[in-house]
Amino acid sequence: MEYLHIEHGGRTIRGVLHLPEGAEAAPAVALCHGFGGNRAEFGYSFVRLAERLAANGTAAYRFDFAGCGDSDGDFADLTVSDQVAQAVAVLDGLAGHPAVDGERLSLMGMSLGGLTAQLAAAQRPVASLALWAPAAGAVAMSEEGAKRRADAIAERGYDDFGGLPVLQSFVDDAKGIDAFADAAAYTGPVLLAVGTEDFVLKDDLLERYQDLYGDRLDLQIFDAVGHGFETVPARERLVEITTAFLTRTA
Known part of the structure; x- marks a missing residue:
């Protein structure tokens, strides 16, 4: 495992790259965490996933989006478009790493990181x-x-979502995005992957x-x-299942 930092928009995106032992040009996966998360993700799931991917010959890059974890930036500035641009910059950074095969890059994401990944994959x-x-x-x-x-932002200046602020800039940016098109x-x-009791992905x-x-x-x-x-369980x-899928398709 090595630290790998990527510059984007005047900020440093900080992360760690898990590399397969002895690999010279491995396929690589960028792991995009969810809203208010960090590069470890819930229950250290990204750590475990990255370790298993590396053990199976695929590099994995866990990073903190701007304003999250150890990366530069203010969380209040979060927008989906900015996160997508960061994910694209991460792919470009991985493509230039000497231990990575720049022609074999994949994306993985949880929750808002999943939305980010699906949009970045189109770019x-x-x-x-x-x-x-x-x-x-x-x-x-x-x-x-x-x-x-909208009512919450009008009253307080932000929507309190799980103890973190969602500002009008996030809402305005979202209006210009079609998650599917x-x-x-x-x-x-x-x-x-989705749970039957998921309140987000209905x-x-x-x-x-x-x-x-x-x-x-x-x-x-x-x-x-x-x-x-x-x-x-x-x-x-x-x-x-994610390790098996990414190892098979990366």
């Missing part, structure tokens, strides 16, 4: 795409949800993912867990 040649409970609803909110957020240029294989959005990716989609349903795959299965 660069990506071998494969793995999504854990992608948060398309962040840019495709229901009328009720959008009104609640803007992701359509990606034509490779997709793994999508059935209507899941159907849109199925329509978008068609027979390229490997859909994995996890019974009786929510957005964070909150049981030991669920998280073990999640890491296992």
Whole structure:
């Protein structure tokens, strides 16, 4: 494992690169964490995933988005478009690493990181795409949800989402993004994992993912867990199937 930092928009994006032992030009996967998270992700799942990928011959880069973890920036400045631009910069940075095969890059993301990954995959040649409970609803909110957020911002200047602020700049940026049309240029294989109790990726959005990716989609349903795959068996299965998918398709 080595530290790898990438410059983007006057900020340093900080992360760690897990490399297969003895590999000269390994395929690589960039791991995009969720809203308010960091490069370890819930239950250290990104650490475990990266270690298993490296053990199976695929490099994995865990990084903190700007304003998160150890990276530069202010979390209040978060927008989806900025995160997508950061993910693209990460792919470009990985492509130039001497131990990475720049022609074999993949993306993986959790929640808002999943939305980020699916949008970034449409902007660069990506071998494969793995999504854990992608948060398309962040840019495709229901009328009720959008009104609640607008009212909160009007009252306080921000929407309090899990103890972190969502500002008007996030809302304005989201209006210009179509989670599905803007992701359509990606034509490779997709793994999508979701729990049956997920409050973020509901059935209507899941159907849109199925329509978008068609027979390229490997859909994995996890019974009786929510957005964070909150049981030991669920998280073990999640890491296992994602490792197998990315090792096979990267």
